Amino acid sequence: MRRFRRAVFAKRAPAGVVVATVAPSRRFRTSDAPRARSLAREIGRFARRAWTRFWANVWGDGEVDPPRPRVLVKVRACSLNPVDAKYLYGDKCPRMFRPFVRGVVDGRGVGFDFSGVVVEADANAEFRRGQAVFGVAPPLEGACAEYVECYADMIAEKSVNMTHAEAAAIGLCGATICQALDAFCKVVPSPVLVIGASGGLGHLAVQICKCEGAEVVGVSSARNLEFVRSLGVDAAAPYDDPDSTLEEHLAEWGHGHKKFKLILDTVTSNAAVDAQYDYCSRLREIVDDDCRYVKFGGTPTQWAFAHIRRIGLTVPFSDFHKRAPPFWIYFRGLERQLRYLRDMYDAGDLKPRVGNRFPFTNDGVRDAFALLRSRRAVGKVIIDIDEN
Numbered sequence: 001m002r003r004f005r006r007a008v009f010a011k012r013a014p015a016g017v018v019v020a021t022v023a024p025s026r027r028f029r030t031s032d033a034p035r036a037r038s039l040a041r042e043i044g045r046f047a048r049r050a051w052t053r054f055w056a057n058v059w060g061d062g063e064v065d066p067p068r069p070r071v072l073v074k075v076r077a078c079s080l081n082p083v084d085a086k087y088l089y090g091d092k093c094p095r096m097f098r099p100f101v102r103g104v105v106d107g108r109g110v111g112f113d114f115s116g117v118v119v120e121a122d123a124n125a126e127f128r129r130g131q132a133v134f135g136v137a138p139p140l141e142g143a144c145a146e147y148v149e150c151y152a153d154m155i156a157e158k159s160v161n162m163t164h165a166e167a168a169a170i171g172l173c174g175a176t177i178c179q180a181l182d183a184f185c186k187v188v189p190s191p192v193l194v195i196g197a198s199g200g201l202g203h204l205a206v207q208i209c210k211c212e213g214a215e216v217v218g219v220s221s222a223r224n225l226e227f228v229r230s231l232g233v234d235a236a237a238p239y240d241d242p243d244s245t246l247e248e249h250l251a252e253w254g255h256g257h258k259k260f261k262l263i264l265d266t267v268t269s270n271a272a273v274d275a276q277y278d279y280c281s282r283l284r285e286i287v288d289d290d291c292r293y294v295k296f297g298g299t300p301t302q303w304a305f306a307h308i309r310r311i312g313l314t315v316p317f318s319d320f321h322k323r324a325p326p327f328w329i330y331f332r333g334l335e336r337q338l339r340y341l342r343d344m345y346d347a348g349d350l351k352p353r354v355g356n357r358f359p360f361t362n363d364g365v366r367d368a369f370a371l372l373r374s375r376r377a378v379g380k381v382i383i384d385i386d387e388n
């Protein structure tokens with residue numbers, strides 16, 4: 001049943017806004033987010049402001065940075081990411097943490113990527129009403145909704161050449177790849193191996209690395225090889241060829257000499273449910289010692305270490321001292337990457353693949369999540385929120 005919510009944007013948006021929330025049943029529904037969540041968010045913002053002011057007075061000159069400008073956007077299209085399914089279904093979350101995770105996510109919004117039109121913006125935001133924008137919503141704010149409130153530094157103006165569906169397909173995945181390349185290599189080395197080249201992250205990774213001048217080899221299932229070739233890879237290797245192994249295919253392409261300098265692995269996660277995808281151990285033989293191996297999935301422990309490392313601490317005995325740290329996107333200020341990707345699009349170097357499209361109904365969103373969880377999606381899974 002489709003119900004309407006009134007609470008979350010009560011101050012800024014018209015009443016009757018539909019959002020996709022994580023329901024306690026662990027399944028998608030479009031519904032009212034409980035009022036308590038909205039109150040909790042306000043309390044959280046107040047606590048953050050108080051904390052910032054406290055530190056400014058204790059360590060600084062009492063000056064507090066102005067709050068990050070926020071923008072209210074009427075969403076036209078959103079795209080789903082595997083992380084949405086992780087919130088929704090608790091995928092990969094160890095059993096002991098599930099009650100805690102449920103407490104945090106139940107009733108909150110799902111969806112990060114969106115494209116839409118600005119309805120209202122804070123005075124210090126550089127956006128104005130009616131401007132078409134695309135970007136990423138903060139975690140649990142819910143971009144899979146008729147309206148989303150987000151930070152101005154997490155969106156960019158949409159190119160007039162892009163459709164809303166294409167723009168919605170770029171945000172989180174595109175920014176993740178750009179940031180990972182920035183973090184792990186000053187200049188994109190060559191050759192690069194992209195594992196999962198037909199997926200949301202992988203198909204953008206291929207195009208970004210090609211645009212940076214690298215030689216790129218993409219790995220996908222045999223049925224998606226043509227799509228991967230259409231992205232402009234120098235070679236495409238299947239991982240499910242009954243006649244030869246992936247290693248044999250890669251060796252054949254490299255004549256046994258060429259060794260990868262960078263591997264972008266969008267498939268391995270080290271989680272028990274993904275044990276069969278451990279490319280990281282399998283490919284050790286074909287990479288140089290100086291090869292950077294970047295994973296985009298990880299276990300909850302690895303994410304915890306990633307978080308600790310982010311605040312500048314090293315973690316003794318952690319997996320970070322090895323060669324395959326998982327990379328985790330930085331949300332704050334990702335508009336820089338969004339602008340870069342938009343310019344790439346305008347220059348004809350980036351073509352986000354709009355995969356399957358679903359309507360914004362309970363059934364539509366349920367089907368979209370089923371496809372996402374099957375790990376058989378090609379390109380991005382899009383939900384058309386408002387086609388007008």
Ligand SMILES: NC(=O)c1ccc[n+]([C@@H]2O[C@H](COP(=O)([O-])OP(=O)(O)OC[C@H]3O[C@@H](n4cnc5c(N)ncnc54)[C@H](OP(=O)(O)O)[C@@H]3O)[C@@H](O)[C@H]2O)c1
Nearest residue numbers: 082176196198199200201220221224266296297327328329
């Ligand atoms: N760290 C971050 O900040 C960050 C950001 C975004 C995403 N991620 C993570 O990155 C991962 C990938 O995201 P995504 O959006 O690309 O997911 P996706 O769109 O669902 O892509 C999955 C791809 O994996 C491929 N695949 C499935 N089984 C495979 C196998 N055995 N070997 C090789 N490829 C296989 C599939 O291609 P075929 O059908 O051709 O096999 C499919 O295209 C997820 O775990 C996501 O959570 C992390």
